[in-house]
Amino acid sequence: MEHIRVPKVEKVRLLDRVSPRRSRVGTLYLTATHTIFIEEEAEVRSETWVLHSLVCSVERQSPTASGYPLVLHCKNFQILHLNIAQEQDCHDVLLSLQRLSQPERYKELYCFSYNSNTDEQERQQEWAALDVTADYNRMGLPNSLWKLSSVNQQYKVSDTYPADLFVPQSAAPPVIIGSSKFRSRGRFPALSYYYKENQAAICRSSQPLSGFSAPCLEDEQMLEAVSAGCSYNKRQTHRHTASVIAQLNAFANRAAGKGYENEDNYSNIKFQFIGIENIHVMRNSQQKMLEVCELRSPSMSDFLEGLESSGWLKHIKAVMDAGIFIAKAIAEEGVSVLVHCSDGWDRTAQVCSVASVLLDPYYRTLRGFMVLAASYIPLFVCRYNHLAGDPKEVSPIIDQMLECTWQLTEQFPCAFEFNERFLITIHSHIYSCQYGNFIGNNQRERRKLGVFEKTHSLWSHLCANQTDYLNPLYRPRHSQAQGLLQPSTAPHCFRFWRGLYNRFDRGMHPRQSVEDYLSTIKEETQQLEQQLASHRVVRQNSVS
Numbered sequence: 001m002e003h004i005r006v007p008k009v010e011k012v013r014l015l016d017r018v019s020p021r022r023s024r025v026g027t028l029y030l031t032a033t034h035t036i037f038i039e040e041e042a043e044v045r046s047e048t049w050v051l052h053s054l055v056c057s058v059e060r061q062s063p064t065a066s067g068y069p070l071v072l073h074c075k076n077f078q079i080l081h082l083n084i085a086q087e088q089d090c091h092d093v094l095l096s097l098q099r100l101s102q103p104e105r106y107k108e109l110y111c112f113s114y115n116s117n118t119d120e121q122e123r124q125q126e127w128a129a130l131d132v133t134a135d136y137n138r139m140g141l142p143n144s145l146w147k148l149s150s151v152n153q154q155y156k157v158s159d160t161y162p163a164d165l166f167v168p169q170s171a172a173p174p175v176i177i178g179s180s181k182f183r184s185r186g187r188f189p190a191l192s193y194y195y196k197e198n199q200a201a202i203c204r205s206s207q208p209l210s211g212f213s214a215p216c217l218e219d220e221q222m223l224e225a226v227s228a229g230c231s232y233n234k235r236q237t238h239r240h241t242a243s244v245i246a247q248l249n250a251f252a253n254r255a256a257g258k259g260y261e262n263e264d265n266y267s268n269i270k271f272q273f274i275g276i277e278n279i280h281v282m283r284n285s286q287q288k289m290l291e292v293c294e295l296r297s298p299s300m301s302d303f304l305e306g307l308e309s310s311g312w313l314k315h316i317k318a319v320m321d322a323g324i325f326i327a328k329a330i331a332e333e334g335v336s337v338l339v340h341c342s343d344g345w346d347r348t349a350q351v352c353s354v355a356s357v358l359l360d361p362y363y364r365t366l367r368g369f370m371v372l373a374a375s376y377i378p379l380f381v382c383r384y385n386h387l388a389g390d391p392k393e394v395s396p397i398i399d400q401m402l403e404c405t406w407q408l409t410e411q412f413p414c415a416f417e418f419n420e421r422f423l424i425t426i427h428s429h430i431y432s433c434q435y436g437n438f439i440g441n442n443q444r445e446r447r448k449l450g451v452f453e454k455t456h457s458l459w460s461h462l463c464a465n466q467t468d469y470l471n472p473l474y475r476p477r478h479s480q481a482q483g484l485l486q487p488s489t490a491p492h493c494f495r496f497w498r499g500l501y502n503r504f505d506r507g508m509h510p511r512q513s514v515e516d517y518l519s520t521i522k523e524e525t526q527q528l529e530q531q532l533a534s535h536r537v538v539r540q541n542s543v544s
Contacts (some may be wrong), residue, residue, distance in 0.1 A: 001032050003096060003099040003100050004030050004031075004032075004096050004100070005092035005093075005095055005096045006030065006089055006092040006093060006096065007029065007030050007031075008027060008028070008029055008030075009027065009028040009084060009086075009089045009093060010027050010028075011025060011027075011085050012025070012026060012027065012028040012037065012082055012083065012084055012085075013025050013066070013067065013082070013083040014026065014037050014039075014048065014080065014081070014082060014083075015081035015082070015083060016081075017079060017081060017294070017296065017505065023083075024039045024041070024046070025039070025040055025041055026038050026039040026040045026041075026046075027040065028082065028084075028093065030093065030096055030097070030100070032100075032113075033051060033052060033110055033113070034049050034050060034051055034052065035049075035050045035052065035055070035072070035080075035097065036048070036049050036050075037080075037082075048080070050072065050074060050078065050080065051110060051432050051433075051434070052097070052100040052101045052110075053101070053103075053109065053110050053386070053431065053432055053433040053434075054074045054075050054076055054078070054428075054431055054432055055072055055073070055074055055075075055097060055100075055101035056073045056074055056075045056101075056385065057072075057073045058070065058071070058072055058073075058094055058097045058098055058101065059071040059073070060090065060091075060094050063087070064083070066083055066085075067083040067084055067085045067086075067090075068083070068084050068085075068086070068087050068089075068090035069081065069082065069083050069084075070082045070083075070084060070090055070093060070094060072097070075384070075385070075431035076427065076428045076431055076432075077290065077293070077500065077501050077502075077503070077504065078504040079294065079504065102387075102388040103386075103387055103388065104387065104388050105387070106387070106439070106449055109386060109387075109433045109439060110432065110433045110434050111433050111434055111435055111436045111439060111451075111454075111455040111456070112454055112455060114434050114435075114455070114456065116456050116461075118456070123453075123456060125460075126456055126457040126459075126460035127452050127457050127460075129457070129459060129460050129463065130367075130370055130371060130374055130457070130459045130460075132371060132374050132375045133164070135371045135375070136148075136166060136191075136194070138362070139193070139194040139195075139196055140194065140196040141166055141191075141194055142166070144169065145168065145169055145199060145228075146166050146167070146168060146169060146191060146194065146201070147166065147167060147168075147169050148164055148165070148166055149164070149165055149166070149167045149171075149173075149176065150163075150164065151165075151167075151173045151176050151177070152164070152165055155443075155444045157176065157177055157180045157186055157188070158180055158185060158186035158187050158188065159186070159442070159444050160185055160186075160187060160345065160441070160442045160444070161186070161187060161190065161442070161443075162442075162443045163443065163444075165190040165191070166190065166191035166194075167189075167190060167191065167225075168222075168225035168226055168228060169225075170225045170228055171221075171222055171225040174218070175218045175221045175222050175225065176188055176218075176222065177218070178216065178217070178218025178219065178221075178222075179216070179218045179219040179221075179222035181216075181218075182208050182209055182210075182216035182218065182219040183205055183206045183207070183208055183209065183219070183344075184206035184207050184208075184209060184342065184343050184344070185206055185343050185344070187204075187205050187206035187343065187344040187345075188205055188219075188222060189203045189204070189205040189222055189223065189226055189338050190203060190204060190205065191203055192204045192339070192352045192356075193352065193355070193356045193359070193360070195330045195331065195359060195360075197331075198330075198331075198334045200329075200330040200331075200333075200334050200335055200336050200337075201226065201330075201336045201337075202326060202330060202336070202337050202339065202352055202355060202356070203226055203336065203337070203338045203339070204338075204339050204340065204344055204348045204349070204352055205338060205339075205340045205344050205348075206340055206341075206342065206343045206344030206345075206348075207243070207260060207340055207341070207342055207343070207344070208260065208261060210260065210261070210262065215262065215265035220265060220266055220267075223241070223261070223266055223269065223338065224266075224267060224268075226336055226338060227267075227268055227336060241260075241261050241266075241269055241270070241271050241272070241337070241338045241340075242272045242273075242274055242322070242325065242326060242337055242338070242339050242340075242351075243260050243271070243272070243273050243274065243340060243341065244274045244275075244276045244322050244339060244340070244341045244347040244348060244350075244351050272325070274318075274321070274322040274325060274351070275318065276315070276318045276319060276322060276341070276347045276350070276351070277315060277318070278342075279346055279383070279393070279395030279397065280392065280395070281311075281315075282315060282395050282396055282397070282400065283394055283395045283396065285310050285311045285312050285315055286310075286312060286396045286399070288306070288309065288310035288311075288312070289306075289307060289310035289312040289501070290501065291306070291310075292306035292307055292310060293501045293502055307496060313491075313494045313496070315400065316400060316403055316404060316407065316494060317489050317491075317494060319347075319350050319351060319354060319400050319401070319404055320354060320404050320407065320487065320489050321489055322347075322350075322351040322354070322355075323351050323353075323354030323355040323357075323358055323404065324355075324358065324486075324487065324489065326339065326351060326352070326355035327355045327358040327359050327484060327485075328484075328486075330355070330359060331359060331483075331484045332484075339351060339352055346383070346395070346397045347397075349376055349397070349401075350397060350400060350401050350404075353372055353376055353401050354401065354404045354405075356372060357369075357372070357404075357405060357408065357485070358408075358484060358485045358486075358487075359484060361415075361476075361481055361482060361483070364415055364416045364417060364481065365416075365417040365418070366417045366418045366422065366462075366466055366469060366470070367463070369405070369418060369422075370459045370462060370463075373426060374437065374459065376398065376401070381439070381440065381441050381445075382394070382441065383395050383396075383397050383398075384398075384430060384431055384438070386433055386438075386439065398427075398430060399427065402423050402426065402427055403497055403500070405423060406420060406423055406497055406500075407487075407493075407494060407495065407497075408485060408487055409423075409471075410495055411487050411488065411493060412480040412485055412487070413471075413473045413480075414473050414474060414475045414478040414480045414481060415474075415478065415480035415481045415485065416471055416474060417470065417471055417474045417476075418469050418470065418471055419469055419470065419471040419472075420499050421468060421469055422462070422469035423500075424499065424500055424503070425462065425469070426458070426462075427500065429458050434458075435455060435456050435457060435458035435461070436451040436452070436454070436455025436456065436457065437457060437458045437459065438458075439451050439455065472521075472522045
């Protein structure tokens, strides 16, 4: 509250971006957690609430005859155009929001003050409802080929990895530790997904610190152990190592002391470069795409040319192509794949997750996707600007993973149990900081912050409201819902995700989405079927 210079401003005009004539006059309130606009002239009380944690930037524009404009850009792509009558009020609101939207300490984040009126036991049950470790049991682990290792207890080997990791049975602690010293940030090859149908595995790691130096025996043994973990197809004499960075960047990293595996030093390895751009390119690309979305009345050519020049869909295709390559190597070739980028947490997490969705129908269910998202821990604080920091570290890594999933739902409408609203809700709460699921950059930080003891879980909230997120077209026994998904990545197959990037534009969408319409029809059909069944029972009783 000490950062609020003015808690209430009257006669504020909220402008409609598409149609300025739809502007509304009301009162603006600043609270410890929200900016609230309450319309004065509406017959029915109309309120607009925006979490401070969702505010990305606040821009003061040149004054006009009617007042002093202030534009709020939000991380969920909502834009508020405010016109404040008095200059001093505009200045105070600007400074207040700049500080409120950029917390400097974790304890200032909304999740640590949010109260959902649950007791301590209920809070613990929220976090226990979704067990990532149980997902590995579902895959058939541990088994004779893979074991749960305690080598990283107390985060002594890698402080960015979880304490418990699955590694090959033959990988002894000295081999793991030696490999970690040869890998950036100590991120040695660890299991990400196990395909029990043929025992092939997706493993993740960071780049080796090879540079132009001598090889590392322990790292060679570690990769040999990964290969031995796939014993189904003995005729396959190789495994893939996929670097999801561009080959030119890999050469540059090598000069800086990092690099990639030298095939001469590793037995049975096929190295593959998959060019996905770095976080800076992705950030700039999304910003250019959003600028196109914010055009007031673009022509068709302006919009399409702007979307093309942003390169956004090209990057979505690159992530999708990488996931497809990995999924096919696992399911069709029966070989294990080690995936890495520079430090093994951004692009690596992206493509491993997309590949898992392609391979496993479980991750296409509502609960399964939550399990996948729960195990997906990139640098949330840095990449999503939860705390005041370096803006150059911000990048839409998980946005792209969610969009790849949405693109898949468009190509395979019967294969996914969840709908678009489910993905958009997850996206919003990644940035809202209302729940503790996306706080901290790794497990060590999350435990140190007491996330599991002091915050609530989003997954419990989604499960409680799962009827809102069900896809009426989902058919568990449909061919799309079974086995490996094989999407097309031809350019015409990619769509602009209007439901995410333009969902706050009033008047641009039909009042009821197609999914909602189908859900309504399905519900009405079920009610009619129940009534019909009831009438049949009554008729049978009357006859008898």
